[in-house]
Amino acid sequence: MSKYQLKWGILAVGGIAETFARDLTVSPETRGVKDIEHIIVAAAASSSQQRAQAFLEKVGVRNAKAYGSYKELVQDSNVDIIYIATPHSHHYQHAMLCLEAGKNVLCEKAFTTNAAQAKILIEKAREKNLFLMEAAWTRYFPISQYVRDQIRSGAIGTVQRTFADLSSIVPAGVLKEDNRLISPKLAGGVLLDTCIYSLTWVFQTLYSTQDKPSPPQVLSSARKNIAGTDEHTSILLTFPRQQGGDAHGIATASMHVASDADGTGSLPAVRVQGTDGEIQIFHPCFRPTKSRLARSNGKTEEKDWPQLGPGKGSGWWNGFGNEVGKSNNAEGEGHGMFWEADECAYALKDGHKESRVQMLAESLEVMEVMDEVRRQNGIVFPHDIETTDYPVEIAR
Ligand SMILES: NC(=O)c1ccc[n+]([C@@H]2O[C@H](COP(=O)([O-])OP(=O)(O)OC[C@H]3O[C@@H](n4cnc5c(N)ncnc54)[C@H](OP(=O)(O)O)[C@@H]3O)[C@@H](O)[C@H]2O)c1
Numbered sequence: 252m253s254k255y256q257l258k259w260g261i262l263a264v265g266g267i268a269e270t271f272a273r274d275l276t277v278s279p280e281t282r283g284v285k286d287i288e289h290i291i292v293a294a295a296a297s298s299s300q301q302r303a304q305a306f307l308e309k310v311g312v313r314n315a316k317a318y319g320s321y322k323e324l325v326q327d328s329n330v331d332i333i334y335i336a337t338p339h340s341h342h343y344q345h346a347m348l349c350l351e352a353g354k355n356v357l358c359e360k361a362f363t364t365n366a367a368q369a370k371i372l373i374e375k376a377r378e379k380n381l382f383l384m385e386a387a388w389t390r391y392f393p394i395s396q397y398v399r400d401q402i403r404s405g406a407i408g409t410v411q412r413t414f415a416d417l418s419s420i421v422p423a424g425v426l427k428e429d430n431r432l433i434s435p436k437l438a439g440g441v442l443l444d445t446c447i448y449s450l451t452w453v454f455q456t457l458y459s460t461q462d463k464p465s466p467p468q469v470l471s472s473a474r475k476n477i478a479g480t481d482e483h484t485s486i487l488l489t490f491p492r493q494q495g496g497d498a499h500g501i502a503t504a505s506m507h508v509a510s511d512a513d514g515t516g517s518l519p520a521v522r523v524q525g526t527d528g529e530i531q532i533f534h535p536c537f538r539p540t541k542s543r544l545a546r547s548n549g550k551t552e553e554k555d556w557p558q559l560g561p562g563k564g565s566g567w568w569n570g571f572g573n574e575v576g577k578s579n580n581a582e583g584e585g586h587g588m589f590w591e592a593d594e595c596a597y598a599l600k601d602g603h604k605e606s607r608v609q610m611l612a613e614s615l616e617v618m619e620v621m622d623e624v625r626r627q628n629g630i631v632f633p634h635d636i637e638t639t640d641y642p643v644e645i646a647r
Pocket residue numbers: 262263264265266267268295296297298299302336337338339340341359360361388431443444537646647
């Protein structure tokens with residue numbers, strides 16, 4: 252059987268681009284996926300061709316084109332789909348660049364700076380009959396599929412609420428005004444950077460699992476940092492339902508407390524609570540590897556969800572840090588970004604124009620929630636990254 256080959260272009264060669272690209276080099280057969288293949292055929296850095304070339308060498312990709320500008324990359328006729336890995340402040344401009352050039356797009360989270368931008372990208376993708384997907388990679392993990400399946404099958408009764416947190420203490424000295432984590436110029440703050448994962452869990456347990464979901468009501472409180480973006484944010488979402496009453500989602504993120512306070516990974520970062528039990532997902536909720544299902548009948552099910560890769564002895568490392576001894580992950584372990592890449596391949600193979608796991612309407616809904624949190628808390632970004640005009644040169 253011939254395999255479906257998806258040819259990738261990588262737009263930006265920073266930290267997450269490296270992790271994603273390394274994951275693409277793992278054979279899909281390692282995770283039991285036999286009918287698709289990922290090939291990186293090009294990468295582009297914003298400033299120089301040499302940086303793109305160095306990136307390709309670092310991630311172990313040969314025979315791929317290296318470009319010194321994003322504009323050259325989108326003109327490469329050999330590229331099927333472009334993975335956008337610039338800061339979220341820049342996603343709208345770069346996704347438009349790709350779509351206008353006729354390229355399918357997988358765009359890093361947060362999808363855009365605001366919902367208006369997301370809406371226009373979706374319209375543009377539809378107008379051009381192109382595939383577009385938010386890179387909400389956690390949703391594509393088998394553990395996420397398992398949780399959604401448990402909820403749909405009624406394993407914990409009617410779900411009443413979900414708590415989800417992604418917080419880690421950022422040392423005060425790091426948080427200078429121009430740091431990307433807080434700078435308004437790069438759409439900084441925990442809301443778009445990390446609370447998006449808490450929202451991912453709230454949405455995939457309370458919204459995606461409904462047949463006809465409605466938008467949630469939003470209440471929120473955000474404490475601001477010296478740059479005027481948010482550093483400690485709590486969101487209460489009320490999801491209206493036809494049956495079972497409204498469900499509550501509590502999504503939090505902070506730079507001043509830690510989800511994993513004792514550093515052992517033994518504290519639940521997500522709790523999905525139903526009338527007959529609870530599902531717990533352990534920290535970190537962006538890349539969880541452990542779940543516990545606790546039923547009110549006293550039965551519990553604990554599961555490990557390893558991210559498969561080339562394995563011990565391979566001398567291959569991935570994860571933040573990417574290098575031997577610096578990676579958060581063990582030798583030979585995948586980071587898990589290949590699951591979302593597989594979804595892109597299957598969708599394109601079968602002619603779909605959006606993910607089957609997270610529809611674009613849901614990505615837009617999540618952006619609407621984040622807009623509302625920003626409105627309630629007066630979090631404003633500069634005009635050049637909020638605008639829906641295109642093309643716009645964003646000030647460095
Ligand atoms: N899925 C995940 O787990 C995950 C983890 C971390 C970050 N992210 C998301 O991925 C995106 C990139 O994050 P990152 O950690 O990879 O950032 P990063 O290491 O700073 O890399 C960002 C890249 O974007 C390019 N870029 C273009 N314009 C830029 C500008 N004005 N300022 C800064 N960089 C600019 C840079 O240049 P070149 O083109 O020259 O490389 C840089 O390499 C963000 O949206 C972030 O939220 C996702």
